[in-house]
Amino acid sequence: MTYSKATAFTAEEQQLATLAKALSHPARIAIIKLLAQQKTCISGDIAQDLPLSRTTVSQHLQELKAIGLIKGEIDGLKVCYCLNPEMMKQGKTQFDALFTLALKSCDCC
Amino acid sequence: MTYSKATAFTAEEQQLATLAKALSHPARIAIIKLLAQQKTCISGDIAQDLPLSRTTVSQHLQELKAIGLIKGEIDGLKVCYCLNPEMMKQGKTQFDALFTLALKSCDCC
DNA sequence: ATTTTATGACGTATGTTTACGACATACATC
DNA sequence: GATGTATGTCGTAAACATACGTCATAAAAT
Numbered sequence: 188m189t190y191s192k193a194t195a196f197t198a199e200e201q202q203l204a205t206l207a208k209a210l211s212h213p214a215r216i217a218i219i220k221l222l223a224q225q226k227t228c229i230s231g232d233i234a235q236d237l238p239l240s241r242t243t244v245s246q247h248l249q250e251l252k253a254i255g256l257i258k259g260e261i262d263g264l265k266v267c268y269c270l271n272p273e274m275m276k277q278g279k280t281q282f283d284a285l286f287t288l289a290l291k292s293c294d295c296c
Numbered sequence: 297m298t299y300s301k302a303t304a305f306t307a308e309e310q311q312l313a314t315l316a317k318a319l320s321h322p323a324r325i326a327i328i329k330l331l332a333q334q335k336t337c338i339s340g341d342i343a344q345d346l347p348l349s350r351t352t353v354s355q356h357l358q359e360l361k362a363i364g365l366i367k368g369e370i371d372g373l374k375v376c377y378c379l380n381p382e383m384m385k386q387g388k389t390q391f392d393a394l395f396t397l398a399l400k401s402c403d404c405c
Numbered sequence: 406a407t408t409t410t411a412t413g414a415c416g417t418a419t420g421t422t423t424a425c426g427a428c429a430t431a432c433a434t435c
Numbered sequence: 436g437a438t439g440t441a442t443g444t445c446g447t448a449a450a451c452a453t454a455c456g457t458c459a460t461a462a463a464a465t
Binding site: 421427433 | 447454
Binding site for chain 2: 208236
Protein backbone atom coordinates (compact mmCIF):
# COMPACT_ATOMS: atom_id res chain seq x y z
CA MET A 188 0.00 0.00 0.00
CA THR A 189 1.47 3.28 -1.07
CA TYR A 190 -0.90 5.69 0.60
CA SER A 191 0.50 9.05 1.57
CA LYS A 192 -1.18 11.30 4.03
CA ALA A 193 -2.97 14.35 2.74
CA THR A 194 -0.97 17.51 3.39
CA ALA A 195 -3.81 19.83 4.34
CA PHE A 196 -7.50 20.48 4.06
CA THR A 197 -8.80 22.24 0.98
CA ALA A 198 -9.64 25.94 1.04
CA GLU A 199 -13.26 25.02 0.45
CA GLU A 200 -13.35 22.71 3.45
CA GLN A 201 -11.78 25.36 5.64
CA GLN A 202 -14.12 28.07 4.43
CA LEU A 203 -17.20 25.97 5.11
CA ALA A 204 -15.84 25.00 8.53
CA THR A 205 -15.36 28.68 9.37
CA LEU A 206 -18.91 29.46 8.34
CA ALA A 207 -20.24 26.54 10.36
CA LYS A 208 -18.25 27.69 13.37
CA ALA A 209 -19.91 31.10 13.15
CA LEU A 210 -23.27 29.34 13.41
CA SER A 211 -22.19 26.93 16.12
CA HIS A 212 -23.62 28.90 19.02
CA PRO A 213 -27.34 29.42 19.64
CA ALA A 214 -26.78 33.09 20.48
CA ARG A 215 -25.33 33.75 17.03
CA ILE A 216 -28.18 31.94 15.30
CA ALA A 217 -30.65 33.93 17.38
CA ILE A 218 -28.88 37.15 16.39
CA ILE A 219 -29.10 36.31 12.69
CA LYS A 220 -32.78 35.47 13.05
CA LEU A 221 -33.44 38.74 14.85
CA LEU A 222 -31.67 40.73 12.17
CA ALA A 223 -33.50 38.81 9.43
CA GLN A 224 -36.85 39.64 10.98
CA GLN A 225 -35.69 43.25 11.15
CA LYS A 226 -37.11 43.54 14.64
CA THR A 227 -34.07 45.54 15.52
CA CYS A 228 -30.56 46.18 14.40
CA ILE A 229 -29.27 47.92 17.50
CA SER A 230 -26.72 46.11 19.63
CA GLY A 231 -28.38 46.99 22.94
CA ASP A 232 -31.81 45.85 21.75
CA ILE A 233 -30.35 42.54 20.58
CA ALA A 234 -28.84 42.01 24.02
CA GLN A 235 -32.27 42.65 25.59
CA ASP A 236 -33.70 39.84 23.48
CA LEU A 237 -31.09 37.29 24.51
CA PRO A 238 -30.39 35.56 27.82
CA LEU A 239 -26.85 36.94 27.92
CA SER A 240 -25.12 40.05 29.14
CA ARG A 241 -24.59 43.02 26.85
CA THR A 242 -20.85 42.36 26.89
CA THR A 243 -21.23 38.79 25.70
CA VAL A 244 -23.70 39.72 22.97
CA SER A 245 -21.32 42.42 21.76
CA GLN A 246 -18.62 39.76 21.55
CA HIS A 247 -20.85 37.49 19.46
CA LEU A 248 -21.67 40.43 17.17
CA GLN A 249 -17.95 41.11 16.69
CA GLU A 250 -17.43 37.48 15.79
CA LEU A 251 -20.20 37.42 13.20
CA LYS A 252 -18.83 40.67 11.79
CA ALA A 253 -15.26 39.35 11.61
CA ILE A 254 -16.41 36.39 9.54
CA GLY A 255 -18.48 38.72 7.36
CA LEU A 256 -21.97 37.37 8.02
CA ILE A 257 -23.09 40.76 9.31
CA LYS A 258 -22.07 44.36 8.79
CA GLY A 259 -22.25 47.15 11.32
CA GLU A 260 -22.47 50.82 10.57
CA ILE A 261 -22.25 53.60 13.07
CA ASP A 262 -25.39 55.70 13.19
CA GLY A 263 -24.68 58.52 15.59
CA LEU A 264 -24.51 57.12 19.10
CA LYS A 265 -25.84 53.75 18.08
CA VAL A 266 -24.52 51.05 15.79
CA CYS A 267 -26.82 49.47 13.26
CA TYR A 268 -26.06 45.86 12.45
CA CYS A 269 -27.44 44.16 9.37
CA LEU A 270 -27.01 40.91 7.49
CA ASN A 271 -24.57 40.62 4.61
CA PRO A 272 -26.58 39.14 1.72
CA GLU A 273 -23.48 38.02 -0.20
CA MET A 274 -22.26 35.91 2.72
CA MET A 275 -25.73 34.47 3.29
CA LYS A 276 -25.92 33.47 -0.35
CA GLN A 277 -22.48 31.88 -0.16
CA GLY A 278 -23.41 29.99 2.98
CA LYS A 279 -26.64 28.77 1.48
CA THR A 280 -24.84 27.53 -1.63
CA GLN A 281 -21.99 25.83 0.21
CA PHE A 282 -24.10 24.06 2.81
CA ASP A 283 -26.55 22.99 0.16
CA ALA A 284 -23.73 21.54 -1.96
CA LEU A 285 -22.46 19.46 0.95
CA PHE A 286 -25.84 18.12 1.98
CA THR A 287 -26.89 17.43 -1.59
CA LEU A 288 -23.69 15.48 -2.20
CA ALA A 289 -24.28 13.59 1.03
CA LEU A 290 -27.86 12.75 0.10
CA LYS A 291 -27.04 11.67 -3.43
CA SER A 292 -25.25 8.49 -2.48
CA CYS A 293 -26.07 7.54 1.03
CA ASP A 294 -26.16 3.76 1.37
CA CYS A 295 -22.65 2.39 1.55
CA CYS A 296 -23.01 -0.23 4.26
CA MET B 297 -40.01 50.20 27.50
CA THR B 298 -40.92 47.03 29.30
CA TYR B 299 -38.43 44.69 27.79
CA SER B 300 -37.56 41.53 29.71
CA LYS B 301 -34.62 39.34 28.89
CA ALA B 302 -35.25 36.10 27.05
CA THR B 303 -34.98 33.12 29.35
CA ALA B 304 -33.23 30.74 27.00
CA PHE B 305 -32.58 29.89 23.38
CA THR B 306 -35.20 27.89 21.50
CA ALA B 307 -34.77 24.17 20.93
CA GLU B 308 -34.53 24.88 17.23
CA GLU B 309 -31.70 27.35 17.72
CA GLN B 310 -29.81 24.90 19.90
CA GLN B 311 -30.32 22.03 17.49
CA LEU B 312 -29.05 24.03 14.54
CA ALA B 313 -26.08 25.24 16.60
CA THR B 314 -25.21 21.64 17.47
CA LEU B 315 -25.36 20.65 13.82
CA ALA B 316 -23.22 23.62 12.84
CA LYS B 317 -20.70 22.72 15.53
CA ALA B 318 -20.40 19.23 14.05
CA LEU B 319 -19.45 20.86 10.75
CA SER B 320 -17.16 23.47 12.28
CA HIS B 321 -13.91 21.60 11.67
CA PRO B 322 -12.41 20.96 8.22
CA ALA B 323 -11.58 17.36 9.17
CA ARG B 324 -15.22 16.56 9.81
CA ILE B 325 -16.32 18.16 6.55
CA ALA B 326 -13.63 16.18 4.74
CA ILE B 327 -14.86 12.98 6.40
CA ILE B 328 -18.44 13.60 5.30
CA LYS B 329 -17.26 14.30 1.76
CA LEU B 330 -15.18 11.09 1.71
CA LEU B 331 -18.13 9.04 2.91
CA ALA B 332 -20.44 10.72 0.40
CA GLN B 333 -18.11 9.85 -2.44
CA GLN B 334 -18.06 6.30 -1.10
CA LYS B 335 -14.33 6.15 -1.64
CA THR B 336 -14.08 4.32 1.61
CA CYS B 337 -15.99 3.74 4.81
CA ILE B 338 -13.19 2.25 6.87
CA SER B 339 -11.80 4.29 9.74
CA GLY B 340 -8.16 3.56 8.93
CA ASP B 341 -8.55 4.50 5.29
CA ILE B 342 -10.19 7.78 6.25
CA ALA B 343 -7.23 8.57 8.51
CA GLN B 344 -4.87 7.89 5.59
CA ASP B 345 -6.70 10.50 3.55
CA LEU B 346 -6.44 13.22 6.17
CA PRO B 347 -3.48 15.21 7.53
CA LEU B 348 -4.17 13.98 11.06
CA SER B 349 -3.23 11.02 13.21
CA ARG B 350 -5.43 7.92 13.34
CA THR B 351 -6.33 8.75 16.93
CA THR B 352 -7.54 12.23 16.11
CA VAL B 353 -9.56 11.02 13.13
CA SER B 354 -11.18 8.37 15.33
CA GLN B 355 -12.14 11.14 17.72
CA HIS B 356 -13.75 13.18 14.94
CA LEU B 357 -15.64 10.07 13.78
CA GLN B 358 -16.97 9.54 17.32
CA GLU B 359 -18.11 13.13 17.41
CA LEU B 360 -19.98 12.90 14.13
CA LYS B 361 -21.53 9.64 15.30
CA ALA B 362 -22.61 11.11 18.66
CA ILE B 363 -24.48 13.89 16.89
CA GLY B 364 -26.00 11.35 14.50
CA LEU B 365 -24.60 12.58 11.20
CA ILE B 366 -22.91 9.23 10.58
CA LYS B 367 -23.47 5.65 11.66
CA GLY B 368 -20.83 3.00 12.22
CA GLU B 369 -21.37 -0.70 12.06
CA ILE B 370 -18.83 -3.35 12.96
CA ASP B 371 -17.92 -5.59 10.04
CA GLY B 372 -15.67 -8.27 11.44
CA LEU B 373 -12.35 -6.69 12.28
CA LYS B 374 -13.17 -3.39 10.61
CA VAL B 375 -15.80 -0.76 11.27
CA CYS B 376 -17.79 0.59 8.37
CA TYR B 377 -18.92 4.21 8.72
CA CYS B 378 -21.66 5.65 6.57
CA LEU B 379 -23.75 8.79 6.39
CA ASN B 380 -27.12 9.02 8.06
CA PRO B 381 -29.54 10.27 5.36
CA GLU B 382 -32.18 11.40 7.89
CA MET B 383 -29.73 13.72 9.61
CA MET B 384 -28.43 15.04 6.30
CA LYS B 385 -31.97 15.82 5.23
CA GLN B 386 -32.65 17.56 8.51
CA GLY B 387 -29.46 19.61 8.23
CA LYS B 388 -30.22 20.59 4.69
CA THR B 389 -33.72 21.73 5.65
CA GLN B 390 -32.67 23.66 8.75
CA PHE B 391 -29.73 25.48 7.20
CA ASP B 392 -31.80 26.29 4.14
CA ALA B 393 -34.58 27.73 6.32
CA LEU B 394 -32.12 30.02 8.11
CA PHE B 395 -30.38 31.28 4.99
CA THR B 396 -33.66 31.70 3.10
CA LEU B 397 -35.07 33.77 5.96
CA ALA B 398 -31.87 35.78 6.02
CA LEU B 399 -31.98 36.44 2.29
CA LYS B 400 -35.66 37.36 2.20
CA SER B 401 -35.27 40.68 3.97
CA CYS B 402 -31.72 41.80 3.92
CA ASP B 403 -31.56 45.59 3.73
CA CYS B 404 -32.27 47.10 7.11
CA CYS B 405 -29.68 49.86 7.27
C1' DA C 406 -18.83 71.68 30.31
C1' DT C 407 -21.12 67.96 32.65
C1' DT C 408 -24.06 64.09 32.48
C1' DT C 409 -26.22 60.43 30.19
C1' DT C 410 -26.37 56.77 26.91
C1' DA C 411 -24.73 53.34 23.57
C1' DT C 412 -21.13 50.92 22.60
C1' DG C 413 -16.58 48.51 22.14
C1' DA C 414 -12.07 46.99 24.38
C1' DC C 415 -9.57 44.73 28.16
C1' DG C 416 -8.79 41.33 31.60
C1' DT C 417 -9.71 37.04 33.31
C1' DA C 418 -11.87 32.78 35.15
C1' DT C 419 -13.83 28.67 33.69
C1' DG C 420 -14.95 25.34 30.42
C1' DT C 421 -14.34 22.96 25.82
C1' DT C 422 -11.81 21.35 21.75
C1' DT C 423 -8.06 19.57 19.40
C1' DA C 424 -4.33 16.62 18.79
C1' DC C 425 -1.69 12.71 19.68
C1' DG C 426 1.16 9.07 22.07
C1' DA C 427 0.52 5.08 24.74
C1' DC C 428 -2.38 1.41 26.14
C1' DA C 429 -6.39 -1.93 25.64
C1' DT C 430 -9.46 -4.94 23.09
C1' DA C 431 -10.83 -8.15 19.81
C1' DC C 432 -10.86 -10.73 15.76
C1' DA C 433 -7.90 -13.53 12.32
C1' DT C 434 -4.25 -16.14 11.04
C1' DC C 435 -0.31 -18.76 11.67
C1' DG D 436 -1.24 -19.69 22.10
C1' DA D 437 1.55 -16.01 19.68
C1' DT D 438 1.43 -12.46 16.20
C1' DG D 439 -0.55 -9.10 13.37
C1' DT D 440 -4.16 -5.86 12.23
C1' DA D 441 -8.05 -2.61 12.93
C1' DT D 442 -9.91 -0.05 16.07
C1' DG D 443 -11.34 2.43 20.33
C1' DT D 444 -10.19 4.56 25.10
C1' DC D 445 -7.30 7.20 28.38
C1' DG D 446 -4.46 10.86 29.80
C1' DT D 447 -2.87 15.17 28.93
C1' DA D 448 -0.91 19.50 26.97
C1' DA D 449 -1.91 23.36 24.42
C1' DA D 450 -5.07 26.21 22.17
C1' DC D 451 -9.53 28.29 21.86
C1' DA D 452 -14.33 29.74 23.30
C1' DT D 453 -17.59 31.61 26.48
C1' DA D 454 -19.22 34.74 29.75
C1' DC D 455 -19.11 38.81 32.18
C1' DG D 456 -17.43 42.75 35.22
C1' DT D 457 -14.95 46.93 34.70
C1' DC D 458 -13.05 50.60 32.09
C1' DA D 459 -12.71 53.72 27.90
C1' DT D 460 -14.68 56.38 24.19
C1' DA D 461 -17.65 59.26 21.87
C1' DA D 462 -22.02 61.30 20.55
C1' DA D 463 -26.22 63.57 22.41
C1' DA D 464 -28.79 66.03 25.78
C1' DT D 465 -28.91 69.07 29.55
